[in-house]
Amino acid sequence: xxxxxxxxxxxxxxxxxxxxxxxxxxxxxxxxxxxxxxxxxxxxxxxxxxxxxxxxxxxxxxxxxxxxxxxxxxxxxxxxxxxxxxxxxxxxxxxxxxxxxxxxxxxxxxxxxxxxxxxxxxxxxxxxxxxxxxxxxxxxxxxxxxxxxxxxxxxxxxxxxxxxxxxxxxxxxxxxxxxxxxxxxxxxxxxxxxxxxxxxxxxxxxxxxxxxxxxxxxxxxxxxxxxxxxxxxxxxxxxxxxxxxxxxxxxxxxxxxxxxxxxxxxxxxxxxxxxxxxxxxxxxxxxxxxxxxxxxxxxxxxxxxxxxxxxxxxxxxxxxxxxxxxxxxxxxxxxxxxxxxxxxxxxxxxxxxxxxxxxxxxxxxxxxxxxxxxxxxxxxxxxxxxxxxxxxxxxxxxxxxxxxxxx
Numbered sequence: 104x105x106x107x108x109x110x111x112x113x114x115x116x117x118x119x120x121x122x123x124x125x126x127x128x129x130x131x132x133x134x135x136x137x138x139x140x141x142x143x144x145x146x147x148x149x150x151x152x153x154x155x156x157x158x159x160x161x162x163x164x165x166x167x168x169x170x171x172x173x174x175x176x177x178x179x180x181x182x183x184x185x186x187x188x189x190x191x192x193x194x195x196x197x198x199x200x201x202x203x204x205x206x207x208x209x210x211x212x213x214x215x216x217x218x219x220x221x222x223x224x225x226x227x228x229x230x231x232x233x234x235x236x237x238x239x240x241x242x243x244x245x246x247x248x249x250x251x252x253x254x255x256x257x258x259x260x261x262x263x264x265x266x267x268x269x270x271x272x273x274x275x276x277x278x279x280x281x282x283x284x285x286x287x288x289x290x291x292x293x294x295x296x297x298x299x300x301x302x303x304x305x306x307x308x309x310x311x312x313x314x315x316x317x318x319x320x321x322x323x324x325x326x327x328x329x330x331x332x333x334x335x336x337x338x339x340x341x342x343x344x345x346x347x348x349x350x351x352x353x354x355x356x357x358x359x360x361x362x363x364x365x366x367x368x369x370x371x372x373x374x375x376x377x378x379x380x381x382x383x384x385x386x387x388x389x390x391x392x393x394x395x396x397x398x399x400x401x402x403x404x405x406x407x408x409x410x411x412x413x414x415x416x417x418x419x420x421x422x423x424x425x426x427x428x429x430x431x432x433x434x435x436x437x438x439x440x441x442x443x444x445x446x447x448x449x450x451x452x453x454x455x456x457x458x459x460x461x462x463x464x465x466x467x468x469x470x471x472x473x474x475x476x477x478x479x480x481x482x483x484x485x486x487x488x489x490x491x492x493x494x495x496x497x498x499x500x501x502x503x504x505x506x507x508x509x510x
């Protein structure tokens with residue numbers, strides 16, 4: 104579960120991580136009042152579950168309350184499109200008005216789980232303010248990795264070493280190390296899948312004798328869904344409006360569904376391994392999957408029906424590819440669910456199906472007699488061939504006159 108920036112900062116503050124004061128606004132007038140209360144220069148930041156807001160106009164520095172009101176009006180109630188949002192963008196319901204900082208240096212620090220290490224790992228870089236992927240591609244040598252210990256956590260001396268490696272001023276080494284340890288504690292104690300501060304900044308003293316500070320200027324926190332039952336106080340932070348509607352619907356039906364951009368093939372499987380193989384076959388056939396949809400190994404007829412309804416509700420889907428293995432799931436029950444879903448949605452999309460395992464023959468017969476545009480395959484290779492033919496037939500071709508004019 105992803106959190107908004109203002110919610111993530113509240114968690115950071117709970118653990119003693121220094122941030123800048125700010126208020127959440129839901130109207131332009133509220134943004135103006137927040138800026139008046141704060142005084143000085145402020146930053147108005149659109150609150151969505153995606154990065155890249157600054158490049159998309161979702162982060163604006165303002166000098167006056169009137170400018171804060173104008174900036175908020177340009178964001179609230181509009182859809183913000185970034186490289187991390189769907190093509191249609193995400194609706195902005197809230198904006199954060201936060202005091203501006205006099206930045207000396209921008210850094211990056213995050214805590215993630217590393218499966219190879221088997222423990223949380225702190226990732227840091229001297230190149231803050233940009234996406235970590237960009238840092239990795241441009242200057243991979245500037246990415247620092249420090250694993251914690253599953254039993255004792257992140258030791259202070261490792262955090263100090265990391266602070267030195269980040270090149271913070273000597274007087275900020277201890278505060279920076281302390282901040283990193285607190286981020287690690289937050290990650291572990293709240294069962295997070297990501298805690299990211301980008302940028303983590305050092306500030307310039309605004310007057311003689313003032314000490315520089317280390318501040319979490321922006322924050323991103325994602326919570327592990329499977330551990331939310333241990334944190335009922337955090338469940339209320341969920342913002343369903345930021346989620347893909349079909350993904351929300353799938354979650355309610357206990358389905359694993361992820362919408363993918365640019366694909367035309369709707370994939371339905373029962374098992375993550377089958378899902379990966381099915382998506383690979385889709386790519387091999389020259390197409391892109393429109394989704395990841397796993398009904399689960401113990402799905403019943405009703406769940407499969409809802410899965411099919413969700414699958415064909417995506418307007419990007421032009422062909423359905425179903426790859427099922429009957430273990431606990433019976434293929435005949437799955438077939439009845441597919442037919443029921445197609446009839447309920449009146450879908451006439453072509454369906455490529457391969458089934459193996461329990462009652463596979465019965466399931467294939469149900470589909471063959473259903474009147475749906477089914478293309479039955481004995482294996483994935485046959486499914487790929489059928490998929491190629493269907494995609495080729497559905498691809499628009501240019502009229503000869505159009506080709507001649509283009510030449």
